[in-house]
Amino acid sequence: MRICMLICSSDDERIINTKYEINTILKEPDLEGVLLVILANKQDVKNCLPISQISKDLNLTTIRDRQWAIFSTSATKNEGITEALDWLVGNLK
Template sequence: MGQGQTKSPQVILMGLDNSGKTTFLARLLTGQVMDTSPTIGFNVGSFNVDKRTSLTIWDIGGQKNMIPNWRYYLDDSKALVFMVDSSDPSRMREAQKALRKVLSDERLRGVPLMVLANKADQPNAMTIQEISKQLGMSNYPHLQWQIQACSALQGVGLRQAFLSVAKLIKKR
């Protein structure tokens, strides 16, 4: 990189398998819904939030055997985006444990968190308040966090979420 160029801030996108991370990233980068398969390792892409702000988003696989490897992706992250499937209450406890584990890492101290409640378009989707309670967000008073509903499939709430992430990063 030449002088004067800045690297776009790194945003980590994590969550349990089947929460919609890869669909979300593909929709954000291409505007299209694509067939995805479970992510082994990671996907990465850069996204222009507005004319002046670009973010590099790392979509990390969320299968059980991948979760212990999440810690390898935390260096230099400027924001954590944690995605949950808001239509699957049976996995909220597991999501809460995974989130607690990743937030306990020293490298995330002071890093803002955006919780994305994906699949909000489903008839059985939980509310933001229910998700906040299920994830135990009140246990993180020191953390700068927000929860937003979205639908990767419908393309709803994606841009707004990342505008908020960019604002959280600037505030930091």
């Protein structure tokens, strides 16, 4: 099992909501230890948050009970998506 979340890198308010959603999901007993991959989309948009800031805002570096990764993506330019899916497939048990 795995969790894949797509977030908008250019919307600060949604990132706050995403932080709450991730924390809620990670507390679910049925999802204990599942892979977490986050696609930080719209990285091609001017003034978007870099993935380092998104990682910090979402407290991703505090996650110790599972493998996780965040990828810089642009759906309109087809950038980063293949890398994210490759990571996901490569880490399935």
